[in-house]
Amino acid sequence: MSKLLIVESPTKVKSIQKYLGSDYKVMASMGHIRDLPKSSLGVDIENGFMPQYSNMPEKRELIKSLKTAAANSEQVLLATDPDREGEAISWHLAQILALDLNDANRVTFNEITESGVNAGIKEPRKLNLDLVDAQQARRVLDRIVGYKLSPFLWKKVKSGLSAGRVQTVALRLIVEREREIEKFEPTEFWSIDAKLLASRKSFVAKLYGDKNGNKIENIPNEASASKIVEDLNEATYTVTEIKKGKRNRQPAPPFITSTLQQEASRKLGFTGQRTMRIAQQLYEGVEIAGIGATGLITYMRTDSLRISEEARAAANSYIKNRFGDKYLPSSQRYFKTKSGAQDAHEAIRPTVIELSPESVKDSLTAEQYKLYKLIWERFIASLMAVCVQDTVNVSITAGDYMFKASGHTVSFPGFTVLYEEGKDEDSENEISLPDMNEGEVLKLKELSPNQHFTQPPARYTEPTLIKALDDNGIGRPSTYAPILSNILNRDYIEREKKSLKPTNLGMVVSDLMVEYFNKIFDVKFTAGLEVKLDKIGVGELEWVKTIENFYNDFYKLFKKAEDSLNGKRVKVPVEETDILCEKCGSKMVVRSGRFGKFLACPNYPTCKNTKPVPEDEVKQPCPKCGAKLLKKISKKGKKFYGCSNYPVCDFAAPGVPTGEKCSQCGDYMIAGIRGRKYCMNANCVSRQKKTTKKENNDE
Numbered sequence: 001m002s003k004l005l006i007v008e009s010p011t012k013v014k015s016i017q018k019y020l021g022s023d024y025k026v027m028a029s030m031g032h033i034r035d036l037p038k039s040s041l042g043v044d045i046e047n048g049f050m051p052q053y054s055n056m057p058e059k060r061e062l063i064k065s066l067k068t069a070a071a072n073s074e075q076v077l078l079a080t081d082p083d084r085e086g087e088a089i090s091w092h093l094a095q096i097l098a099l100d101l102n103d104a105n106r107v108t109f110n111e112i113t114e115s116g117v118n119a120g121i122k123e124p125r126k127l128n129l130d131l132v133d134a135q136q137a138r139r140v141l142d143r144i145v146g147y148k149l150s151p152f153l154w155k156k157v158k159s160g161l162s163a164g165r166v167q168t169v170a171l172r173l174i175v176e177r178e179r180e181i182e183k184f185e186p187t188e189f190w191s192i193d194a195k196l197l198a199s200r201k202s203f204v205a206k207l208y209g210d211k212n213g214n215k216i217e218n219i220p221n222e223a224s225a226s227k228i229v230e231d232l233n234e235a236t237y238t239v240t241e242i243k244k245g246k247r248n249r250q251p252a253p254p255f256i257t258s259t260l261q262q263e264a265s266r267k268l269g270f271t272g273q274r275t276m277r278i279a280q281q282l283y284e285g286v287e288i289a290g291i292g293a294t295g296l297i298t299y300m301r302t303d304s305l306r307i308s309e310e311a312r313a314a315a316n317s318y319i320k321n322r323f324g325d326k327y328l329p330s331s332q333r334y335f336k337t338k339s340g341a342q343d344a345h346e347a348i349r350p351t352v353i354e355l356s357p358e359s360v361k362d363s364l365t366a367e368q369y370k371l372y373k374l375i376w377e378r379f380i381a382s383l384m385a386v387c388v389q390d391t392v393n394v395s396i397t398a399g400d401y402m403f404k405a406s407g408h409t410v411s412f413p414g415f416t417v418l419y420e421e422g423k424d425e426d427s428e429n430e431i432s433l434p435d436m437n438e439g440e441v442l443k444l445k446e447l448s449p450n451q452h453f454t455q456p457p458a459r460y461t462e463p464t465l466i467k468a469l470d471d472n473g474i475g476r477p478s479t480y481a482p483i484l485s486n487i488l489n490r491d492y493i494e495r496e497k498k499s500l501k502p503t504n505l506g507m508v509v510s511d512l513m514v515e516y517f518n519k520i521f522d523v524k525f526t527a528g529l530e531v532k533l534d535k536i537g538v539g540e541l542e543w544v545k546t547i548e549n550f551y552n553d554f555y556k557l558f559k560k561a562e563d564s565l566n567g568k569r570v571k572v573p574v575e576e577t578d579i580l581c582e583k584c585g586s587k588m589v590v591r592s593g594r595f596g597k598f599l600a601c602p603n604y605p606t607c608k609n610t611k612p613v614p615e616d617e618v619k620q621p622c623p624k625c626g627a628k629l630l631k632k633i634s635k636k637g638k639k640f641y642g643c644s645n646y647p648v649c650d651f652a653a654p655g656v657p658t659g660e661k662c663s664q665c666g667d668y669m670i671a672g673i674r675g676r677k678y679c680m681n682a683n684c685v686s687r688q689k690k691t692t693k694k695e696n697n698d699e
Contacts, residue, residue, distance in 0.1 A: 004073035005107075006066065006093055008080045012112055015285035015293040016079070019117040027069060029080065033059045034092040036139070041147045043140050049547045051140055055096070063096060070097045075105070077124060082108035082345060083301050083478070084537060087128055088135035094127060101127055111351040112285050112295025134537035140547055141165055141529070145520070148558055149513070157508060157570050162490055166475040167483045168513050169526045171492050173468055174460055175502045175510040184456035189218055190225035191450045194403050196237055196396070197443040201434035205396050205403035213395075213402060225449040228401065235399035237442040242394050247408065249387040251415040253305045253335040254347035254379045257477030258470040260300065262463035263378070266422035268370050272462060272481035276300065278371045279348070288355070288363045295351055296360070297375055301478045302345040305335035307379075311346070314353040315383045327414065329385045349379040381419035388412040392433055396442065407433040459499035473527035491592045504573045505592070512570055516561035520554055574602070582647045583609045614644070620659060623668045624651040641670075653680045662686060 002025045007016060010028040017026040034053040036042035044050045055063055070076050076099055078090035090106055099105055104124040109116050142165050149163035192207040207228070209215040219225050255263070257276075264275040279300035285293040312332065319327050335347075350372075357373035364372060389408040396403040409432055410416070436442075460468065466480045475483060487493050492506030502510070513521050520526075529550070535541040574589040581588050581601040588599040590613060599614075601607040614630035622629050627645040641656055643649040655670030658677055662669055667681040679686050 002073060003075040003077060004069050005077045005079050006090075008086065008089060009280075009284050011281070011284040015112050015295060016109075016117055018292060019114045020121065025069060025073065027066060029066070029089060029093060030059065030062060032056065032089055032092065033063060033066075033096060036143055041143060043143055045144075045551065048544050049140055049551070051136060051143075053092070066093070067097060070099075077105055077107050077121075078127070079107045079109060079120070081301070082110060082299055084131045084135040084138075085478070087131040088139075091127055091129070091132045101129070109299075110345055111298045112283060113351045116295070116351065130539040131537050133543040134533050137536050137543040137547055138533055141550060144547075144551060144554070148554075149517070152558070152561065153509060153512070156512065156565050156568070157505075157572065160490075161505075161509060162486065163509070163513060164483075164486065165520070165529075166479060166526065167486045168510070168521045169474055169523060170465065170469060170483050171487050171502070171506055171510050172514060172521055173465065173523070174487075174493055174500055175507050177457060177460055178502050178507070181456040181459065186453040186455070188221060189452050189454070190222065191219065191452060192225060192228060192232070193448040193450065194232070194237065194396075194398070194444060195446040195448070197445055198239075198436045198440065199434040202445060203405060203407075203431060203433055205394070205405035208395075208402050208404040211397050211400050211402055222449070222451065225451075229447050229449050232398055232401060232444075232447055235401070235444075237396055237398045237403070237444055239436050239438055239440045239442065240395050240397045240402075242392065242436060242438055245391045246411070247389045247391050249389065249414070249416070251333075251381045251384060251386070251419075252378065252421040254307060254349055254382045255375060256303050256305065256347055257301050258303070258466055258480060260348055260375070261466050261480060263422055264371060264374060265461070265463040265466075267374065270367075270371070271484070272466065273485050274367070275371065276478075276481050278367050279375075281368060282372055282375075286360075286363060286368065288360055294355075296355065296372055298347075298349050298351060299345045300348050302348060303337070303477055304345055305337045305347050307346050307349060311349055311353070312383065315380055318353045319380065319384055323384070323417065326412075327385050327417075329383070333383060335382070347379075348375055350376045353380070377419040378421075381415040384415035384418065385412070387414035387416045394433060394436060398444075405431075405433060407431045459496075459501060461498045461500060465500060472523050473530050474523065476530065503592075504575065508570055508572045516564070517554075517557050520557065576602075579614070579644075581607060581609050583607055614642075620657050622649060622651050623657045623659065625649040629657070655680070 002023055005016065005020065005024050005026045007013060007026065007028050008031055010030065013026045013028050017024070020026065034055055036051055037054055042052045044052060076097060078093055078099075080086035080089040080093070086108075087106075093099075094101060094105070104126055106127050107120045107124050109120040145165040146163060150161060153161040153163055194205050194207070195202055196205055207216065219228065252259075260279065261272040261275050264270040265272070268275075270278070279297065282296045283298070283300050285295045288294050288296075316328060357369060357376050360372070361369050388411045390411045391406070391408045393406045394404065396405070458464075462484060465484065469475055469480060469483070470477075487506070488495070490505075491503055492509060493500050493502050495501075532541055532546050536543045536546060574591065576587050576589050577599065579588045579599060580586070581603075584601060584603055584607045586602050586607070588609075588611075589602050590597055591600045592598075597613050599611050601609040612632060614632045620629060621627065622643040622645065625643060625645055625648075627643055627649060629641050629651075630644050632640055632642045639654075641653050643651040646652075653668065653670050655678075657680075658669045658671055660669040660677070661667065662679040662681065662684055664686045665679060665681050665684045667679055667684060669677050670680045671677055
């Protein structure tokens with residue numbers, strides 16, 4: 001009889017079966033096999049908050065197969081993912097298969113490689129019931145909040161809404177940032193730049209302060225700037241101090257889950273969900289030409305910066321062979337994991353250093369290659385020597401004022417030959433300054449007074465929101481992607497280019513939740529609850545008592561909210577447009593439905609007119625009446641260009657009008673997707689000729 005090994009994902013089965021051989025039969029649970037019911041709360045609040053699990057109906061045949069395989073095996077090993085959720089899935093499997101919880105039947109693999117799998121198999125252990133309790137506590141907490149507050153929102157706002165213990169806090173952050181932006185009042189200030197000449201090379205120095213080095217904090221208006229410029233026009237520009245030095249730039253640490261999602265968003269434009277989906281594929285195993293199925297990265301749900309000494313040695317050897325000894329640091333670099341981290345797994349790194357991105361490129365999809373390259377380069381760079389820069393800071397006195405200029409040159413690139421971390425905001429680039437000497441008089445070429453206004457805080461982007469959640473200890477790495485997906489899918493926020501902007505609906509929901517459940521959705525309270533969940537996972541807190549304490553506070557707030565809003569509904573402001581309803585003449589409003597946004601008449605149900613939201617304006621005017629053209633989508637989902645003056649003007653075409661007329665029939669010429677011009681009259685002779693030619697080519 002062989003041993004039965006159960007993993008979560010079927011993708012792992014082939015790789016692990018290859019490594020373990022015929023002594024083992026490897027099967028997949030396909031994720032969870034038991035769960036709380038969808039149609040009810042599924043938590044017995046009156047009896048110790050016991051979750052009421054049931055087998056998932058769609059897994060009926062799989063469960064039967066697992067039971068049969070277990071009955072015919074000499075040993076059953078549970079090898080689900082090495083995290084709290086994976087531990088809970090193994091516990092559910094143990095319950096269904098009637099395994100003894102005192103047996104050492106739990107194994108974990110940090111990487112799906114031959115060495116990683118064999119190392120895991122050699123160290124079976126008992127199920128960690130503390131981790132199971134921590135996962136159950138999280139599941140029960142989220143179920144209570146979601147199943148109590150979502151129906152509350154249906155009654156008070158509109159059907160189909162949802163609230164979540166963590167997603168509502170994320171929404172609150174976005175809404176509060178939007179309110180800061182709305183309230184922001186810009187303040188005018190000015191700066192003055194001097195374009196100077198030294199050694200026949202021009203450079204720019206910025207006004208810093210007075211000649212004694214006291215910084216000028218604010219030049220409030222143009223009059224003040226003009227007065228300073230007037231004084232400076234006649235001044236002599238003398239180099240009074242030159243400071244030269246060296247600066248070391250340290251590499252970024254290897255990825256953890258949150259930083260991987262941030263960097264993949266910055267550099268690759270991937271959403272958090274997409275990043276985690278691809279990372280899961282790279283972890284579970286990819287068919288590599290000449291090697292077979294191989295896991296390319298370590299487990300991707302981690303908050304630890306720890307790396308194994310074996311991986312460190314392999315990376316050091318690679319760096320030495322490819323770049324030379326000088327690209328290794330003088331002493332080994334160790335990164336400190338932040339306090340409060342679970343530190344259950346290594347940082348995200350390649351499993352086999354020698355499998356460079358280029359060597360496996362042909363075996364990967366385009367998106368797998370991009371993410372693997374990012375992970376591989378970040379890891380190698382994290383262990384390389386620092387980038388050394390020669391810096392120079394120059395102080396220049398001009399009359400009663402002082403200017404400063406700074407620059408640097410790279411004397412040794414270090415890790416930057418391979419990788420540099422992306423930034424959320426543009427930083428001012430330092431320049432390379434010409435050679436100068438103290439006491440040297442510089443020639444003034446130009447003075448530039450520049451008007452500025454203070455800027456409001458920037459809206460969150462996906463990477464900056466993930467960073468805010470991570471910094472505040474809200475949620476856990478594996479939850480960031482679904483959090484963002486939920487609030488986007490519920491139409492609580494929308495993407496405006498790369499920024500995340502709350503919708504009117506999102507603001508109403510956030511305000512309602514904060515007004516009545518401020519404590520529950522407070523950032524510090526939510527972070528504190530995460531700490532308690534972690535303490536449950538290491539046996540320091542009892543999970544039922546933790547939930548009981550939470551529920552007592554939550555229920556009081558819930559009852560108070562229901563009593564205060566008894567019979568009342570909260571109205572969501574609608575976005576009014578300038579587009580007139582052709583049936584009744586009212587200005588149409590933007591509403592949201594199952595298939596996204598659409599225009600609706602505000603007089604519903606008296607007037608039930610709806611139509612698609614027009615897209616971008618087109619620069620070319622309507623050839624019929626000269627009004628604006630709009631890019632629209634028909635009810636069948638086809639794009640076309642229509643007049644904004646509809647129904648007075650009925651012009652509509654499948655392409656953009658060129659402003660020309662057809663020489664054959666006199667109708668309007670339009671440009672297609674690839675820019676090819678053709679007559680919009682389908683019956684035109686010119687169209688018929690092209691069709692005939694195409695048909696002949698097809699033959």
